[in-house]
Amino acid sequence: MTFQHFWDTYALMLGKAILTHLGYVFVAVSCGTVVAIILGVLLTRLPKMSKFIMPVLSVFQTIPGIVFIGILFIYIGMVPKTVLIALSIYAVFPVLKNTYAGIINVEDKYREAARGCGMSSWQIMFRVELPLAMPTIMTGIRMATVYTVSWAVLAAMIGQGGLGEFIYRGLGTNNNTLIIIGAIPAAIMAVLLGHGIDRLQKAVTPRGMRKED
């Protein structure tokens, strides 16, 4: 098989798979992040409940993605929605954990100063706690993104495209080249997205909160 032949056969398919894959990652991480930050903020307001909820969430996070997609598939069927919901839920965990930790770990002196200035508890949340927790939250988003790139491979399991399609086909037909065509772009995507988020984080972090290099 020559490269030319290869390119003619798979180029279009690969392009489409990459876009689908990216789409899954983008939607899942976006939805997951919004939900996670809201839940994270609410949990910090309920410190007693959080003591129990946070460990339970950690356990959830360890359930293999394949189980989850499988179960959702039974209820929702072979549609992209199944994939998006499953991936979004997975994306929630790291962001939620980091949002919670980021806010809880804001030093008390800032809360004390904010209260002394006459901020209400929601003003403290939005003007002080969330901005100060932002680096930690971004780390969570980065983790969620990198994970989601690999979990999105599972979409192909229920015929919903993405780079997983090459991998599953390659596995099914014992074609290593196909596996590699799926795996390498996925790996590169994970690295690039991670890098992109790092850049974004640097750009939006106020100078006063940047760690000395």
Next chain:
Amino acid sequence: MIEYRNVTKSYGGKQVVKNLNLTIADGEFVVLIGPSGCGKTTTLKMLNRLIEMDSGEILINGKNVAEYNPEKLRRNIGYVIQQIGLFPNMTVEENICVVPKLLKWDKERMHKRVLELLELVGMTYEESGKKYPNEMSGGQQQRIGVLRALAAEPPIILMDEPFGALDPITRDSLQDEVKQLQKRLGITTIFVTHDMNEAIKMADRIVFMSGGEILQADTPEEMLRAPANDTVREFMGKHVAKTRMDDPALHCGDVMKKKVLTAESSKKTLECLELMSAREVDSLVVVDSARKYLGIVTIEALRERGEAGRPITELLDTSAPTVQVDEPAQQAFGKLLASKALNYVIVLDEQQRVVGIITRTSMSKALASVVWGVKK
């Protein structure tokens, strides 16, 4: 005016503030001092309701703080903490504007205020306005911390050991700046410290607390002169006497009062009595025509042995303590503290001329002025 009335606060059955009563006049600088855990911070924070009291009331200009919305109350009371707590995600300008922003000032007014405030502490907007807290020294940061508290022109400002974490030199200059600002702006100030030097330097009135109670509330001078009990005395001794009395660089000439009520030896008994009663003193320093020291004449001596028309030289007491003008001040302090009868020491120059006296008041003033740089 701020009035604490029978204010009590307990944690887990332990009273940490006990039935506290304290009235603070407008523009007064009150320093709360006392050993660690005596309830200073609690007393302070009950005023802006960061801590809610169990019973009693605190009135500001006659209105109970409990009647205010706590957030609105705090926006009208400046608050400075030891850990500074400037928000690291905000520039100096944004930090200063936190309270004005909560009060919904317009942009222009806020900016004008920032310029004005920075100028008060000798900083410029160009240089500092856009800086972030981590780009400044601790002392600079706490200057901004103070400005943040002053930003919305509150009539009252609370400071909880604001300079506790700064090095001594920075602390010293910040003390001066804050004291000057406070005087200039006439802001009622409650300031917590456990540093007696700081208290003496800053306070109009020192409130000494121990175990949740006020043991003494007095001017610094009065507190130095007459500590209410052993606890206060010990605290003062630890912080004032030991550290400064033995300063060998301090000479009698530096600390003495130059205005001395003297009587020439040619004066007669009645003249002296009149002089004493006019000036409300109980003794006079007697000198010859060249101002050379001869002795003192006391009211007791005059009363017991004085007869109208007799020269006072016959009543002279020559046992009064004297020091030389260039002797270490410590000598004078020692003699002063040892002397039972007389409450001053007479200072003489090389020719034995009277040049001044050292009283307990001049001693405490001197301790504050020479050592801490307060102007007399």
